[in-house]
Amino acid sequence: MNEPKPSGCFLASRWCRLFATAIDAVLVPGLTLFLVMLTGVVEHAEDFVDRWWVFHVLLLGIASYLLLNGYLLWHRGQTLGKALLGIAVVRAPAYLTGLPDGTFETVPVAFWKLLCIRALFFPLLFVGIVPYFTILPLLDQLFIFGRQRRCLHDWISGTLVVRVS
């Protein structure tokens, strides 16, 4: 049985997480727009004859997310925003029930979870691509007000966000 070991890590503050998300929410679409412009996928009338342009923009959005965050997520469990704010995603201990400050081990999270679960909740994905589901990221973010400061995507992927600086 794993014993919790004091590690000096503390939960990231809610403000910290909000700012990190805000930074990502600016950088990712910013790069997406640049790539959209570079590739010209919505520049010509022919691009709008069918609905494929939506798929093309989505692909460029995913590419932007990976270009900006892929390396950091793989190695440090961080997006660019989180890296700038000195916070990271770690695996939540299975036995965690109460406030975990300073009482758990910072175990890296599987890369696939970071991409396939957490990234799906990236707010702009829903605002931009699936507008009818904008309630989902809002609901996701509201979970942050729980005692463990975990959004819905943290619960689903079994993660915490902690201070690492």
Added chain:
Amino acid sequence: MPSRWFGAVLIAGLLASSVAMADCTSPASFTQHYADGWGIDQRNTRYQPRSMITAANARRLSLKWTYALSDMTPRSYPLVTEDTIVIGDSDHGLVALDRDTGCERWVYKHDGDISSAVLFAQVKGEAILLFADRFKGIYAINAARGETIWHAVVDDETLPQYSGTPKIVDGKVFVPVASMEVTLAINPFYGCCTSSGGMAAFDLATGKKLWYRPTIEEEAVQTGSHFWLVEEYGPSGAPVWATPSYDSARGWLFFGTGQNYTHPTTDTSDAVFAVDADTGEVVWIRQYTANDAYTAACNLSTAHPNCADPMGPDVDFGAPTVLVTTADGRDLVLAGQKSAEVHAMDRVTGDPVWTTRLGRGGIIGGIHWGLAVNESLGLVYVPISDKAVMGFPSPGEPAPGLYALEIATGQQRWQFARGSRCPDLECEYGLSGAITAANDIVVAGTMDGYLEIFAAETGRQLWSFDAWLEFEAVNGKKAEGGAFDAHGPMLADDLLLVTSGYRYVGAQRGGNALLVFQLEDADE
């Protein structure tokens, strides 16, 4: 005793249900129809000679039934026959309703946006219905079986928009062509713009294209770029938004165009075209506003990279042209412009005869959807919107209302001004939708939800109906009334039909009500 009552009620119920069943299970008849499309006749006079509603009996109109449409911005103009009303209901499809009760005879399922009047024609003894889907093209269907006969698109343009109602003449279907680029330009990464408006002709029986007349002949070329990489093109635009008018004696079509989207501008934008209906060859072109370049991007900001610089006033000819003959026998073309001007041209040469300005104009009018004419009175009726839109600059004093001008001279005969019911934007009280004339009346709907009838000679208000209500619809749903806009009222015998609700533009109130009014005691 109770059993006798029960029997009587049962028999009455059975009789009532059999009548209702008979109404909706009998096939729709198409031997009589009350309009040749959007303009009611081929000349687009919007004068209904087969209406029983007059100045003397208009006050006896009352709501007969309401049908709840599936869209809060209904945009189809009904076809009325002796026993059926056929109307487009957005992506629900084409709906045929019993004229007396409103019950559904049939629904032709259509996934799209039916946006035109519903047209009727006979092809080799077969009754067909024809309509335009704003984005998907023109559809001809069998009126009896509801099967698609043909579907046609204008492949000469990349992103055509079929906003105007086609016109059927002598086995041909004439299709006005606008472009989706006017709104795509909102996207700053879009390389605006390459399309031209135009008029296309198709064979009525087969849907085969016969000719296409673009309003801009020259190919768009790159004129610049923004954000380093996004290419800009021109000339472009000059869309045709409305159904053409047809001069059967000369075999000519007439239609107006909208503004250019980009520079360089052309001498075919904000203009009136006369073309040969057999070949599409241009007979004459009369431009009224030069150098008008504008896209929807300008609504967001005049600094938007896809807003033309310099920006024009966006004063399309959105309303169809109208062909009239004066009392002394002169053939004219009338055209209402979003600048709030009505122009009269000589029909043969296109030479200007008179121009009368009635308001300040603006990007949704001025004159937006259409005029109506009473030739026996020598008057043309002009609805003026003058609505401010989304904080867009609208210099000058607005003068919304209904006006009557003399056809021969353009002199104003009368004006009806109204007050606003509230200070909110949705209470803008101008007239954007098309209007209809008959006998000695004019019928008009306002953007703040009043349907009104005026005396054609004097402009005196005879009847008014406030449609900002919730209605119990015959199809078991709630129907909401809203702004009157777009295609406007239809008249047929003792009926007045109109859709209520339109929220495309600004803060107008949406609604989904097809309202059918009838004269009480029509025989009196």
